Amino acid sequence: MKKPAERDCVAVVPGYTGQVAKLYLGRDEEGRLAGVTIFDLLGHVKLQGTVEEAAAWVGEWLSQESDNRKARRTQLLAQLFLCKLTGDEKAAFLAAQQALGRTLADAGVRSRSVAATSGAARPSLGPKVRNR
Numbered sequence: 649m650k651k652p653a654e655r656d657c658v659a660v661v662p663g664y665t666g667q668v669a670k671l672y673l674g675r676d677e678e679g680r681l682a683g684v685t686i687f688d689l690l691g692h693v694k695l696q697g698t699v700e701e702a703a704a705w706v707g708e709w710l711s712q713e714s715d716n717r718k719a720r721r722t723q724l725l726a727q728l729f730l731c732k733l734t735g736d737e738k739a740a741f742l743a744a745q746q747a748l749g750r751t752l753a754d755a756g757v758r759s760r761s762v763a764a765t766s767g768a769a770r771p772s773l774g775p776k777v778r779n780r
């Protein structure tokens with residue numbers, strides 16, 4: 649599988665145990681959009697499917713991750729990337745983010761919009777521990 653382009657990165661969602669789920673718009677051989685692909689931190693494909701399947705997978709993954717009781721003192725911050733696409737691709741991108749946003753809100757994960765997907769523009773993705 650070809651590495652996805654940064655412009656197709658929908659979101660990066662950290663987990664409580666240090667794992668990360670990276671969501672990208674999937675593309676077929678002709679370059680047309682074909683669902684969503686989820687990668688882990690090592691670049692392994694975790695899921696290829698529709699927007700709804702991807703949102704459901706993230707919800708299940710976060711619930712499994714929250715079984716780790718470090719989660720009681722931890723607030724996760726997901727990063728939703730600003731869309732750099734146009735037309736129908738932009739509509740698909742925003743639909744994917746909308747479905748993911750609902751899932752993250754249900755799981756109690758905060759999110760923020762960021763402009764860049766690489767380098768110093770993005771701080772560490774690790775869990776943030778609340779001070780009491």
